Amino acid sequence: MSKFAQYYCKYKYAAGCYDWQLRQQHLDALFENNESIEFCLGEDSDRKVYKHKVYHLSIAPSITVMRFANNIDIPVERDFEPAMAKDEPSCFVIIDNRNNMRTVAIQKRRKAFSDTHKVAKILSQVIDKRLFLDHCYGFEILPDYYPADLFTIWELQQAHTQQMRFGTPEMEKEDILAKVEALKAKKRDYFDDSIMGQILDVCYAQKKAKYKGHYTVMPEDRKAALYVDKNSVFMRNMLTFAEAVDEPVELITTDGITFRCFIDNDGDNTDKIVSHEFDENHLEILFKSRKKDGSKVEPEDRLKAEEAVLGLMNSMKHEVEAIDEEQAA
CATH class of the missing domain: 3.30.530 (Alpha-D-Glucose-1,6-Bisphosphate; Chain A, domain 4)
Structure with a gap:
């Protein structure tokens, strides 16, 4: 990838x-x-x-x-x-x-x-x-660029916010815990690490089993909006987790629009370009007559690769x- x-x-x-x-x-x-x-x-x-x-x-x-x-x-x-x-x-x-x-x-x-x-x-x-x-x-x-501040976007869109997605980290567990400890000194009004261990245990169990996914948070009532919440233990831990792993949070509105935001605009977060993961093998197929295993690239292989590229651009x-x-x- x-x-x-x-x-x-x-x-x-x-x-x-x-x-x-x-x-x-x-x-x-x-x-x-x-x-x-x-x-x-x-x-x-x-x-x-x-x-x-x-x-x-x-x-x-x-x-x-x-x-x-x-x-x-x-x-x-x-x-x-x-x-x-x-x-x-x-x-x-x-x-x-x-x-x-x-x-x-x-x-x-x-x-x-x-x-x-x-x-x-x-x-x-x-x-x-x-x-x-x-x-x-x-x-x-x-x-x-990613919107710099999740809370700014969340407050603007809170009447329409349906769910939030938190990405799984690429960092090692020890590095995340060290970052969480450093965040404690910043005294964020949403800081909480009381269930961080359990969150990371689930995250790395998922990674070890080779599952790729996200934590999705949404209201129990599907018709209700997901208002800005810095009070619940769960949400406070998720927000702390997102800042520690330095990955954007996806905020999704009722009409399907996705905002990818960082928790705040501290440090390097002000200069992060929106990025997407994509299998470059799809692109290699478009320029080559042979696959990596030596077999011939068939028309259906190119069509499949083109559909993947179209999906990325959409x-x-x-x-x-x-x-x-x-x-x-």
């Missing part, structure tokens, strides 16, 4: 631009094939080219999957002398350019790029330059009504 950071693209209106209403078609044209655009930065000896390959989903042609490579010099030793070797590690980028969609998913793969911001910057600069030269308007790719979609975007220009 890999993590994919959630970004979105934004068209920047410029006075006197033409064919503004065709902006999504213009973006599609840049990814029509591998040669439609070249990703490079710098000039002359400083010029660096980032190779890429594109694949368009047959079930949604305006969703482009791209393998995006970074040329890296690696120091090696040849015949007992220092030398340099070339490596081209890549990451996957998925651009959802369906009608009114603005979503971009970038794989977190440190072997290729130290962070997803670097990939977004390269894409933004090159596409922006090309669209401005050809059509006189700009373009940028921006990150989608779960993280950033939608903008064209008329709203034009009025904001």
Whole structure:
């Protein structure tokens, strides 16, 4: 499994631009094939080219999957002398350019790029330059951040909140307990660790049995709203647990909207990009003729992989009504 950071693209209106209403078609044209655009930065000896390959989903042609490579010099030793070797590690980028969609998913793969911001910057600069030269308007790719403060969102949405989901941790149990102990000194008005041991026992029993899941909290009466609650022992422990494991809490409203939030905006929580886990093997299948076991990739294998990609993009979609975007220009 890999993590994919959630970004979105934004068209920047410029006075006197033409064919503004065709902006999504213009973006599609840049990814029509591998040669439609070249990703490079710098000039002359400083010029660096980032190779890429594109694949368009047959079930949604305006969703482009791209393998995006970074040329890296690696120091090696040849015949007992220092030398340099070339490596081209890549990451996957998925651009959802369906009608009114603005979503971009970038794989977190440190072997290729130290962070997803670097990939977004390269894409933004090159596409922006090309669209401005050809059509006189700009373009940028921006990150989608988690709402920083769960309680702010919860209070705003409390009349409509139906349930909350708490993610299972990747941290070791001892590390979580140490974090809980450190949180005690912050004197949160919701801090409680009285049943933390039992919560973690269940969590790690689930993990040991190879079950993946969430803790879901909702009112006993399904028609009732889940109001802000810092009083019950259970909820106080769950909120403390969420802060200790440093994972977002999902707040789900009655109309199905999901807000992924951190408990508060202390420390590093102000700079966390929304991310999703996804099996990159689905993406590998789109670019290869053979599976890892050597067997041939059949049409039904690609269709299954495409359906998985479509499901990912539907779960993280950033939608903008064209008329709203034009009025904001």
